[in-house]
Amino acid sequence: MPNRSSSAPVLTVEDLTMYYGTRSGDVQAVDGVSFAVGRGESVGLVGESGCGKSSIAMTLLKLLPENGRIVDGRILLDGTDLAPLSEDRMRTHRWNRIAMVFQAAMNSFNPVYTVGDQIIEALETHIETDPDVSMERVRELYDLVSLDPSFIGRYPHEYSGGMKQRAGIAMALACEPDLLIADEPTTALDVIVQDRILKELRNVQQKLNMSLIYISHDMAVIAEVSHTVGVMYAGRIVEWGETVDIFKNPMHPYTQTLMSAFPSVTGPKHELAMLGGEPPNLLNPPSGCRFHPRCPYATDICRTDEPPRVEGSGTHWAACWHPLEA
Amino acid sequence: MAGATAVGTKPLIRVEGLEKHFPAESHWFRRSDSFVHAVDGISFELARGESFGLVGESGCGKTTTGRLLVRLAEPTGGHVLFDDGEGASTDITTLRGDDLKAFRRKAQMIFQDPYESLNPRRTIFDTVAEPLKVQNACPPLERMERVSRMLEMVGLTPPATYLFRYPHELSGGQRQRVAIARALVIEPIFVVADEPTSMLDVSIRTGVMNLMESLAERLGISYLYITHDLAVARYMCSRIAVMYLGKIVEMGDTEAVLQNPQHPYTQALLSAVPIPDPTATRAPVRISGGVARPLDPPPRCRFYSRCPIADDFCRDNPHPPLEKKGAGQRVACYKA
Numbered sequence: 329m330p331n332r333s334s335s336a337p338v339l340t341v342e343d344l345t346m347y348y349g350t351r352s353g354d355v356q357a358v359d360g361v362s363f364a365v366g367r368g369e370s371v372g373l374v375g376e377s378g379c380g381k382s383s384i385a386m387t388l389l390k391l392l393p394e395n396g397r398i399v400d401g402r403i404l405l406d407g408t409d410l411a412p413l414s415e416d417r418m419r420t421h422r423w424n425r426i427a428m429v430f431q432a433a434m435n436s437f438n439p440v441y442t443v444g445d446q447i448i449e450a451l452e453t454h455i456e457t458d459p460d461v462s463m464e465r466v467r468e469l470y471d472l473v474s475l476d477p478s479f480i481g482r483y484p485h486e487y488s489g490g491m492k493q494r495a496g497i498a499m500a501l502a503c504e505p506d507l508l509i510a511d512e513p514t515t516a517l518d519v520i521v522q523d524r525i526l527k528e529l530r531n532v533q534q535k536l537n538m539s540l541i542y543i544s545h546d547m548a549v550i551a552e553v554s555h556t557v558g559v560m561y562a563g564r565i566v567e568w569g570e571t572v573d574i575f576k577n578p579m580h581p582y583t584q585t586l587m588s589a590f591p592s593v594t595g596p597k598h599e600l601a602m603l604g605g606e607p608p609n610l611l612n613p614p615s616g617c618r619f620h621p622r623c624p625y626a627t628d629i630c631r632t633d634e635p636p637r638v639e640g641s642g643t644h645w646a647a648c649w650h651p652l653e654a
Numbered sequence: 655m656a657g658a659t660a661v662g663t664k665p666l667i668r669v670e671g672l673e674k675h676f677p678a679e680s681h682w683f684r685r686s687d688s689f690v691h692a693v694d695g696i697s698f699e700l701a702r703g704e705s706f707g708l709v710g711e712s713g714c715g716k717t718t719t720g721r722l723l724v725r726l727a728e729p730t731g732g733h734v735l736f737d738d739g740e741g742a743s744t745d746i747t748t749l750r751g752d753d754l755k756a757f758r759r760k761a762q763m764i765f766q767d768p769y770e771s772l773n774p775r776r777t778i779f780d781t782v783a784e785p786l787k788v789q790n791a792c793p794p795l796e797r798m799e800r801v802s803r804m805l806e807m808v809g810l811t812p813p814a815t816y817l818f819r820y821p822h823e824l825s826g827g828q829r830q831r832v833a834i835a836r837a838l839v840i841e842p843i844f845v846v847a848d849e850p851t852s853m854l855d856v857s858i859r860t861g862v863m864n865l866m867e868s869l870a871e872r873l874g875i876s877y878l879y880i881t882h883d884l885a886v887a888r889y890m891c892s893r894i895a896v897m898y899l900g901k902i903v904e905m906g907d908t909e910a911v912l913q914n915p916q917h918p919y920t921q922a923l924l925s926a927v928p929i930p931d932p933t934a935t936r937a938p939v940r941i942s943g944g945v946a947r948p949l950d951p952p953p954r955c956r957f958y959s960r961c962p963i964a965d966d967f968c969r970d971n972p973h974p975p976l977e978k979k980g981a982g983q984r985v986a987c988y989k990a
Binding site for chain 1: 711712825826827828855856857858859860861863864882883884885886888889912922923924926927928929930931932933934939941944945
């Protein structure tokens with residue numbers, strides 16, 4: 329786990345709520361999410377498919393599809409609320425101050441232009457530079473993510489999966505953003521390549537003292553990249569805290585299940601946990617605690633009332649009626 | 655190696671020098687003269703009732719091997735001897751016509767992606783009943799009962815509520831249960847499972863893994879379990895083989911290989927797996943470069959160009975044979 333150098337938060341998210349409108353009603357993808365990311369801090373958002381982690385990323389960048397809308401809440405980037413900004417105003421923040429690496433970086437490049445040209449285009453759209461300076465900058469970026477500069481003039485198909493992901497990171501770093509959002513950037517990669525990309529990301533983050541939101545379904549990857557972890561379930565953050573606290577003393581039953589469901593290659597072979605049932609339908613989420621239909625500890629109150637926020641040590645909290653004892 | 659055949663004495667499957675070379679570029683009038691060596695002369699045995707794991711990164715040939723073992727692909731060399739215990743073993747690489755169809759009744763495959771492998775226009779009943787129909791395994795009137803029983807076994811209960819639904823109405827975990835039901839409904843004794851849980855969420859995955867294990871015990875199935883995830887292999891397989899560019903580089907009891915890996919590639923693979931403990935530190939991954947395409951590979955160790963311990967001997971000699979090393983595993987390396 330990397331060291332932290334945090335002070336005032338770069339990003340403060342307050343009560344963020346985002347719905348997708350569909351013919352059958354609103355899908356409540358993100359529901360009342362609040363958190364903060366300090367300068368140079370790395371926050372991991374972990375959860376399973378459909379828990380809203382990618383939706384949060386798209387909401388923060390305001391890259392929502394047509395049917396997605398911010399219903400409530402504020403997205404404060406150094407004090408400026410992004411939520412009500414028009415697309416024109418948003419464009420000055422996006423990529424300059426807040427950038428993103430996508431899961432399918434392999435497909436986010438245009439196959440008919442060289443990778444270098446595409447990074448230069450991103451640069452010139454966002455900050456005015458003359459061509460020589462941009463080229464120099466691309467070379468610096470390739471150096472930063474350990475890509476061979478001779479690949480600048482090559483096309484995406486000439487890159488391997490790992491190289492494309494590095495190029496994706498280079499492109500996201502082009503304008504030196506204060507905050508980088510990485511959405512499952514290594515999920516499609518083999519472990520050896522994943523290992524290198526994670527190392528690269530950590531290095532770059534420390535070198536630039538950049539804040540990072542790392543989104544993943546994989547608790548092990550999250551353990552390696554983040555200072556702070558937010559565990560998501562059904563559109564809500566159910567537990568939040570420093571990585572060590574979350575892993576040593578999980579308070580929410582879902583966090584505990586998630587961790588003990590992961591088989592491990594080293595150490596003793598533990599019994600793998602499993603959850604019954606299916607993730608809830610967010611068109612009509614369960615009442616009370618959204619986890620109650622699958623929770624082994626659920627009682628009547630969980631079915632009817634929103635769970636309270638129970639504080640642990642430091643910044644650690646969980647939203648649960650029956651938190652686990654530390 | 656297979657002194658460890660736990661159940662029975664004769665192996666269910668013996669693979670000898672299995673090979674699959676794909677022509678690199680096809681041309682209408684010209685035969686290709688370069689080949690991708692996807693599977694390049696591998697040998698192993700799979701004991702009756704055993705779950706044998708093939709692990710490795712994308713492009714190592716593990717899926718091709720699985721397809722060859724159920725004859726969804728034609729090998730370009732080698733033999734696969736299949737012994738169902740009802741007579742002499744047969745070489746499945748030469749089967750044709752009715753013999754091939756009879757073999758398919760005993761050997762089935764489960765695919766990785768339950769979103770791709772089920773026909774969206776067919777009901778769950780149609781999908782699961784299909785093998786019974788093709789194989790004429792039971793009278794048509796009994797199909798409903800067989801399918802219902804199978805759905806119950808894979809945990810889709812009550813079956814009546816699933817029979818006439820379509821795949822899009824089911825979650826990923828439920829779809830993979832349907833795919834398992836389809837593979838097992840004709841009671842095969844050998845099943846190739848190609849990354850059956852890699853598309854599933856962790857909380858769902860354990861259930862599917864447990865299901866596959868209990869069904870193997872109940873129905874006497876042997877699995878060839880293909881996975882890129884060493885941790886999953888640890889839970890599902892008694893023995894594993896690690897593949898690299900079409901070759902098996904290390905093979906043995908799962909715990910022996912994972913606790914005490916001998917081949918430098920296995921070591922790298924293991925130390926690259928993130929540990930779900932923020933206070934743990936991993937050994938550095940010592941290999942460089944990326945996986946090459948096995949296009950007409952030079953006649954030396956396949957791992958030579960990335961190996962941290964290779965020397966001139968490795969450069970000047972052919973790919974090393976699998977030899978016994980360490981605690982109960984075999985390793986293809988001159989230097990290990």
